[in-house]
């Protein structure tokens with residue numbers, strides 16, 4: 001049994017980062033949105049998901065504290081605001097500091113949704129930044145494509161639609177970790193699951209196929225966006241519970 005939900009490093013290359021944000025009642029939410037940092041032995045930094053704009057401020061502070069800023073790469077699992085709008089904040093910081101721009105990646109299917117983020121209006125929004133700003137200049141990814149963080153360290157893209165048609169997961173074979181965003185749904189507290197079929201974009205058939213893809217991977221860590229890291233027998237327990245929900 002294993003469920004990691006505290007901010008920090010959990011294997012040789014990976015940190016769970018709590019993107020603290022404010023909800024619609026203005027209350028600070030901890031352990032609500034996760035971003036994940038991958039750092040290679042030679043110091044390349046790649047973030048999986050940016051958080052919301054308010055969340056990105058908190059991620060930025062944490063990255064600085066652990067010596068993981070600047071970022072070289074940022075991969076977005078899908079185009080929902082709570083995982084993308086932080087890009088705006090990170091780009092502002094890059095501009096302010098006059099450093100090399102971060103390479104931003106997402107599924108090729110996410111590009112039009114990132115270009116027009118207004119569809120996010122149907123969701124509960126970040127009270128600090130209620131406007132959804134469009135995100136351009138994102139590098140498109142296809143399923144099975146590899147992203148090299150260093151000569152030795154690569155990540156594989158897996159298409160995992162269902163929650164959103166543009167959803168991808170990111171597989172780190174070296175550490176047997178997969179970053180699944182919202183693909184299987186949410187896990188809050190010790191035993192609260194929601195499979196997160198929360199919009200008109202939801203496709204049950206795609207979701208079920210995506211869960212099977214995740215179940216077929218050799219895994220030690222399943223890293224979800226809301227919130228934390230499932231390990232050992234909890235990986236399959238969580239995926240099976242998500243389907244039964």
Ligand SMILES: [Zn+2]
Pocket residue numbers: 078080163182
């Ligand atoms: Zn989502």
